[in-house]
Amino acid sequence: MFSLVNKHEEFFDFLVTNAEYFHKGTLMAREVLQDPSKLERYVKDVKALEHSADKVTHEISAKMRHVFITPIDREDFFLLTTTLDDCVDDIQDVVMCLKLYHAGIGSKLPMRMADILVEMSSELIVLFHLLKSIDKNETEIGERTRKINALESEGDEIYRNAISDLFDGTHEVMEIIRWKEIMEAMEDTANRAEKVGNLIKEVVMKYA
Numbered sequence: 242m243f244s245l246v247n248k249h250e251e252f253f254d255f256l257v258t259n260a261e262y263f264h265k266g267t268l269m270a271r272e273v274l275q276d277p278s279k280l281e282r283y284v285k286d287v288k289a290l291e292h293s294a295d296k297v298t299h300e301i302s303a304k305m306r307h308v309f310i311t312p313i314d315r316e317d318f319f320l321l322t323t324t325l326d327d328c329v330d331d332i333q334d335v336v337m338c339l340k341l342y343h344a345g346i347g348s349k350l351p352m353r354m355a356d357i358l359v360e361m362s363s364e365l366i367v368l369f370h371l372l373k374s375i376d377k378n379e380t381e382i383g384e385r386t387r388k389i390n391a392l393e394s395e396g397d398e399i400y401r402n403a404i405s406d407l408f409d410g411t412h413e414v415m416e417i418i419r420w421k422e423i424m425e426a427m428e429d430t431a432n433r434a435e436k437v438g439n440l441i442k443e444v445v446m447k448y449a
Contacts, residue, residue, distance in 0.1 A: 252318065255301045256369040259325050262294045263434075264362035266332035270427075271355035273339050274347030280340055287336045294329040298322055317444055324437050325365070331430040332358070338426045342419040350403040351420065354427045357396045361434040364389050368441050375448050382445050389438035396431040400424055 269283040301322050305315060335358075338344070347355065364385050371378040371385070403424045407417045 252301065252304070253369055253373050255297050255304075256321060256325060256372075257366060259294045259297050259322075259329060260362065260365040260369050262290045262297075263325065263328045263332060264359070264366055266290050266329060266336070267355070267358040267362045267430075270332060270335045270339065271352070271359055273336060274344070274352055274355050277339075277345055280336075283336055284340050287333045291329050291333045294326050298326045313444055313448060317440070317447070321437065321440050321444070324433065324440060328362075328365075328430065328433050328437060331426070331433050332362075335423070335426045335430055338423045342422055344419060344423055350399050350406070351424065351427070354396055354399050354403075354424065354431070357392050357399070358427065358430055358434070361389055361392050361431060361438075364392075365434065365437055368438070372441065372444070375445055379445055382441065386438045386442045386445075389435055393431050393435035393438075396428060400428040 266287050269279075269287055273280050273283055302319075305318070368382060368385050371382050375382070404421065406412075407420055
């Protein structure tokens with residue numbers, strides 16, 4: 242079995258931090274869909290989150306240059322780091338789309354999509370904690386990564402239903418443009434979060 246003893250498992254704490262930033266961003270997006278009056282404040286807050294996540298990513302890169310042994314293969318760890326950082330970028334894009342297109346209160350499908358993003362980001366926080374002990378947590382990691390896959394599949398269905406609804410002939414052009422762009426940004430974010438989950442599965446297959 243794979244052991245992380247003396248292999249700088251604190252690296253995973255950096256990933257937990259960025260997963261928490263991602264989670265905070267998803268909560269902001271959902272709250273803005275519920276209450277657009279929070280938009281201006283959260284636009285500033287999500288930009289700050291993105292900058293903070295970038296700093297963590299840079300700190301990881303700098304630390305890796307000075308550490309001989311890393312918890313997992315350097316390439317795997319770097320890919321996890323950069324893909325998770327992209328998740329934070331993506332959720333910033335979602336909030337910026339809500340501002341750019343003057344979204345207003347979200348309907349049922351965008352709200353469920355926002356719930357999915359919150360759930361996916363919450364699972365990632367737990368997963369990065371579990372990765373500190375891959376051998377002990379292999380079963381739970383598998384269950385949680387499968388949950389992320391299921392959530393992304395539900396998100397795909399919601400996205401398709403939302404686009405179909407927009408083009409049913411009952412919506413104004415501006416509304417179609419607005420929500421199509423927002424739903425695409427949310428779908429991109431879900432896809433990226435699933436990619437992180439899949440990368441975690443690959444790590445477990447290598448080291449468990």
